Amino acid sequence: MPEPNKDVLRRRPAIVEQLRRLVPDGVVADQDALAAYDCDALTAYRQKPLAVVLPRSADEVSAVLAFCHREQVRVVPRGAGTSLSGGAFPLADGILLGLSRMSRILEIDLENRCAVVEPGVTNLAITKAVEAQDFYYAPDPSSQVACSIGGNVAENSGGIHCLKYGLTTNNLLGVELALIGGERIRLGGKAMEAGGLDLIGLVTGSEGLLGVVTEVTVRLLPKPEIARASLAGFPSIEEAGRCVSSIIASGLIPAAMEIMDRFAMDAVETYCAPGYPRDAAAMLIVELDGVAVDVASALRRVEEIARANGAISFSTSNSEAERARIWLGRKAAFAAAGRIAPDMLCMDGTIPRRELPRVLSRIREMAKHYDLPVANVFHAGDGNLHPLIMFDVMREGDLEKAEKFGADILKLCVEAGGVLTGEHGVGIEKRDLMPLMFAPEDLAQQERIKCAFDPDALLNPGKVFPSLSACVEGGAMHVHKGRLPFPNLPRL
Amino acid sequence: MEVFEPANEADAAAIVSDAAVRGRTLAIEGLGSKRGLGRPMETTGVLKLAALSGIIVYEPDELVITLRAGTKLRDVEAALAEKNQCLAFEPASWSFDAAAEATIGGTVAAGVAGTRRVVLGGARDHLIGFRAINGQGDVFKAGGRVVKNVTGYDLPKLAAGSFGTLFAMTELTLRCYPRTEVPTSLVVRDLSVAQGCALLRKAAGSAWEATGLCHLPRTALDRLGTQSDAAQSLTVIRFEGSAESMAARAKGFAQALAPDASIAADDWSRRLWSELAQLKPFWNTESLWRVSVPPAAAARALQLLRPECFIVDWAGGLLWVEYGAALRTAEEVHATVLDLGGHAMLFRGSDEMRRTAAVFAPRDEATMALTRRVKQAFDPAGVFNPGRMYAGI
Structure with missing residues (x-):
């Protein structure tokens, strides 16, 4: 992580006092209380933040950011703290900006098939709010009971149904974003296209490095007529994997396809006894949704393909209860493995x-x-x-x-x-590990985008990029083939 | 004006690098089909990337294709059709010049999307990776070859619809989608705009999985090759899928939402959707706007805009709006649409009109400042397509 700024650490009491003025009942500075915020779901690493600030409104978020910008205090945004990659890992010299208290659903607009919500609303709460009208919000990360939509935007969260319905980025219409200087911009809205450069697309998945999401407009989908799941057992995990490719090659787009190996199946059997095939080395769940006739004929094809790929068992749900049973073990898999x-x-x-x-x-x-x-x-x-x-x-x-x-x-x-x-x-x-996938030029280009949004690198520094690059006036430092201009000059 | 026609990516990068050093500007072009799109530019050179063409890898089983930016859209579609696949966002050529063909690079850079966008997304949702040359002549890549990928910033989203103002794409990786059989269209006659749009919204919010949701007034019908007798308007709902389910869906839909609907003949249906994709009603139009609005605001928008001819697509989310002469100033159109929570783009207009009017909807100051900084992050010397989207960017 970046070296803590000693000057900021020294100024902590004054910073906390100032923050208390900006967000009167929403600053946590007591060392014992801060312990609750010392990690997200990547629990192997822990660090107490300088202070936690819990704004209740976008104006408070703006005020806090403007203050931090002026005082050069680092900011780590945090939704529900369910990141598995340390996206909300705190900094000793940075405030943790928690958005959990901004949890109101502002508007449900079924005529425009969208909902406008504050960033702290949980993923599942959106679906809960519209399911009586037969709508839902498609991305369903496994932490959907707890994770917040603001965090989903920051991480471009996925889930089980991405194959057919995409990730968060494919299900957003609008975002209000607070920039590090405190100003807020509205990107998109209720229209299907946002106009201008696709900054929503750029911000989604930027892991809190570019701005803080203060409002989200999500696309709602009509609930499919039916969803049915099938469960196939295979003598090896390789055959289950081959079956997946064959299903796609046949022209079907299932709503979800999930594999579990024997080890995972045993773990969930002990945990919640879903009754998965006992003689299989691996299992494949294929869920199809849509119009009932289509789903029925697709399931028949899935069975043929599974058998052709060596499936030793195959069953299909004929009711919601049976479908839930097929998913039971899959959904409990992480918890079950955690017991082992x-x-x-x-x-x-x-x-x-x-x-x-x-x-x-x-x-x-x-x-x-x-x-x-x-x-x-x-x-x-x-x-x-x-x-x-x-x-x-x-x-x-x-x-x-x-x-x-x-x-x-x-x-x-x-x-x-x-x-x-x-x-x-x-x-x-x-x-x-980023250099495994990206060459220095690729990373340099990405870091120049960071500079365009946050030239002082105050927003969530130390995340995503292996090195902290310095931004220069009028754009950014030009790194060519990994060589810095004036390599002997110290850069911050 | 100098025209550069590099044979490969490295040559193209050298040309850009040289231009950046010498303070020159370049218009990025494929085969020139979209020259009339966006604000007119005056550049010192043209960077023609048509020679960077061809499919690099096409893996039908992975639903992924990687190809060079200059590949003709027609060739991409033919290659995909051979494996019974397509591009789900239903891009059309949007050509202003019958002789100029669309390339895949231009198609994605212009954010082209057809009728199916309402359910399956636009170019932004189907571009999953690319290689490009930035404004300093450095080649970089972004995204990947798999759909589920959150490694680093999602630059493919930014590439789609950037109109070549940020970088010159050289290679693109796109998702492919299984192609369906002949579409089935349900048609309801003589609805008013408001009624038609209301039905389309209900259809979009239903579980019947319609993939085309259009309303066509008489003025637009007159310009189509499809016969449609004396109807005042047609509201058309398209379903795509297996033949088996078509009948069930059309019947179910009609019973639930539109008892007056009739099923169109296959030939008629195929021709209609193809002509709409090619924007046939507007081939001779001098002033055409592409208007994106919240679907429920469509009828109100048309009432305020009072166009000579129009088409409603995306269940009201997209309006093609034509004015014979300059009946409305660009300021009026932009203001009206922004007020309804949408944005308009002057899609076709004379050079003079596009030079003096705002082609893209004006944005607030903070967003413009950010747009400018993002441009600088890729192209600090301002080499690429200067002013194509906004003056000075």
Whole structure:
């Protein structure tokens, strides 16, 4: 992380006092209370922030940002703190700007098929607010009960149904963004296209480095007539992976395709007894939604394809209760795996689907090499892997080993033509692996965008990019082929 | 004016780098089909990227294609059709010149999107990676070859609809989509604009998965090759999918929402959607606006804008608005549409009109300042397409 600014640390009492004036009942500065904010869902790293500020309005957010900009205090935005990549990891010399109290649904506009909400509204609350009218908000990250829509925008969160419905970025219409100077801009609105440069697209997934989301307009979708899930058991995970490719190749776009390996299936059987096939080495859930006739005929094709790919069992839901039962174990998989080992690292690489069999068997070999168990539970339709590496942080060297194993998996994903992260974000977790995927010119170009929004690097510094680059007047420093101009001059 | 026609990416990068050093400006072009789109530019040179063409990798099983920016849109579509796939955002050539063909680079840079955008998204939603030359002549890449990817800033979103003002794309990776059989269209006659738009919104909010939601007044129908007897208007709803489900969907939809609807003949339906995609009603138009509004504001927008001819698409989200002569000033159109929560773009107009009027909707000062800084982050010397979107950017 960037070296804490000693001057800011020294000025802490004055900064806290000023913040209390800006947000009278929303500043946490007591050391014991700050402990509750010392990490997000990447719990291996902990750091208490300088102070926590919990604004109730966009105006308060603006005031806090303007103050921090003037006083050169770093800012880490935080929604519900569910990031798995350390996106909201605090800084010793930075305030943690928590948006959780801005949790009002401002407007539900079904005529325009959208909802306008504050950033602290949870993902699931949006669907809950419109489900009686047969609408829903499509992105469904597994943390949807807790995670906030502002955080979803910052991380471009995905979920189980991305294959058909896209990520957060494909389901947004408008965003109000507070810039580091405190001014707020409105990008898009209720129209389908925003006009001008697609700054919403740029801001979505920028991991809090470009601005703070103060309002979101999401696209709502009509609930499909029906959703049905099927469950197929396979003698090997490779065959399950091949089946996924065949289904896509046949021209079907299922709403979701999820694979679990034997290890994960055993874990959930102990945890919640979903009754998954006992003799299979891997299982595949394929969910289809849409018009009932289409879904029925697609399911028949899925069965044919599964059998042709070696499926040893196949069942299909014929009621909502049966569908829920098929999903029960999948949805409990992370929690169940958490029961098996004291600690767990959840990786998040995406690979081309055809590489699934090869990459999965390679991961199994690596697990032997590192002597750490790994459970595979993942969004197979997107090629988005979530290997869960089990370890024990109390055991000497285990954390380092698990992290090295994780990095090897991500290297493998990139080599296979994939990417470091499909939905969890880069954060601090994968920051130092960015050069695996991007050349220095690629990263330099991205960092110049950071400079366009936040030239003093006050917003969430230390995340996403391996080095902090300095911005220069009139654009940014030009880094050519990784060579800095005047390499001997010190840069901050 | 100098015309550069590099044979490959490295040559193109060298030309840009040289231009940046010498303070020159370049208009980025493929085959020139969109020369009339955006504000007129006066540049010292033209960077023609048509020679950077061809499919690099097409993996139908992965639903992904990587190709060079100068590849003709027609060739892309033909290659995809061979594997029974298509580009889901339904791009059309949007050509102003029958002789000039659209390239994939220009199509994405202009943010072209057809009728299906209402459900399946636009160019921005289907471009998942690219390579480009920035304004200093450095080649960089962004995104990847997989759909689910949050590694680094999502620059593909920014590339789509940037009209070449930020960088020159050399390679694009796009999602492909399974192609469906013949579309089935349900037609309701003689609805007023407000009634037609209301029905389209209901359809878009229903579970019947319509992929085309248009309302066509008599003036637009007269300019189409499809016969439509004496109807005052047609409200048309398209379904795409397997033949088996078409009947069920059309019947279900009609029962629930539009008892007066009739199913159009396949030939008629195919021709209608193809002509609409090509904007046939507006081929001889001098002044055409592309207006994006919240769907529920469509009828109100048309009432205020009072166009000579129009088409409602995207269930009201998109209006093509024509004025025979300059009946409305650009300021009036922009102000009216902004007031309704949308934005307008002068899609076709004389050079003079596009030079003097705001082609793209004016933005507030803070957004413009940010737009300028983003431009500088890619193109600090202002080499690419100066002023194409906004004066001075």
